[in-house]
Amino acid sequence: MKERLLALEKAASAEIEEIEDPSELEKFRIRYLGKKGELTILMKDVGGLPPPQRPEMGKLANRIKGNLTSRINQAKKTLASGRDRQKGFLDVTLPGREPRRGHLHPITSVIKEVCQIFSKMGFRVVKGPNVELDYYNFEALNIPKDHPARDMQDTFYISDNVVLRTHTSPMQVRVMETHLPPVSVIAPGKVYRRDSDVSHTPMFHQVEGLLVDKGVTFGDLKGTLSGFVHQMFGKETRLRFRPSFFPFTEPSAEVDIVCVICGGKGCRTCSHTGWLEILGSGMVDPAVYRFVEYDADVYSGFAFGMGIERIAMLKYGIDDIQLFFKNEMRFLRQF
Ligand code: DAH
16 A cells, blocks of 8 residues: 555656646646545545554555645646746737838928929029028018018018018028029028918918029020929929019019819819919019129029918818818828
């Protein structure tokens, strides 16, 4: 009996070392300690021994049972904590979660696209101050203090002589003042007017263009701007030059493109005219050349200025300019 008990103990201790999961452990427990378990049966046999042998064998059997039970409990705990460790385990074979990537704001992309088109035609990109002298914003553009054209641009004044620029046109003066002809530049940037509704924001963006050289004609202006419209809105886009007035250009023209919404039939977006205005332009007025000391008898040139938000709205079919500046991710993620 003693040998059988010790052999069982030896076998069981070796076996329990190999157990790797809780269900195996449970099977093991039943096999040894269950109602018909090997140890349970042996213990019953101890009961059938002659009385003098019973106490010693009983003691041995109980010790083995006690040890086995505590080893099973120990193994249960070890396996459970092993499983917990697996919960925090990094499975490097799982497919990764891609982080959401940022991208350019639609206004930034349109500015880039406009600049790219003109860069290919040989224009150089220049930038200037947003806080501007009255002199560059108005005076040198042939808009004197009492000129009615000042009323069209509701200006933020910093002081009597300093403003937030109301357009990018001051860059024409700044460039000509520091460079002799020939010049061909485009100047993108922010501009400011005290205005706010579905088609106006107090800050918006413009791109200005200026080209001055010997013998530049209105034909060059038409060719350059037609090329731009066809690249920006598509080869088939019709455009027209409509006579207009700006104090710093003579003659002046506004450029309309055929309505991108109705194709020229007339709709709400184009106020039933079939046309959408996209920019102002003209031949640089000799009055401006006087401020920068260019000889108007030798040089001629053209200038143009366009609102970027308006172009972006037409390009993407957006009807509320405020959306560009609300930082609403559901809107911005569409671009
Ligand atoms: N600066 C004008 C505006 O903001 C737009 C403009 C018109 C710019 C004619 C020009 C130009 O360069 O030639 O309303």
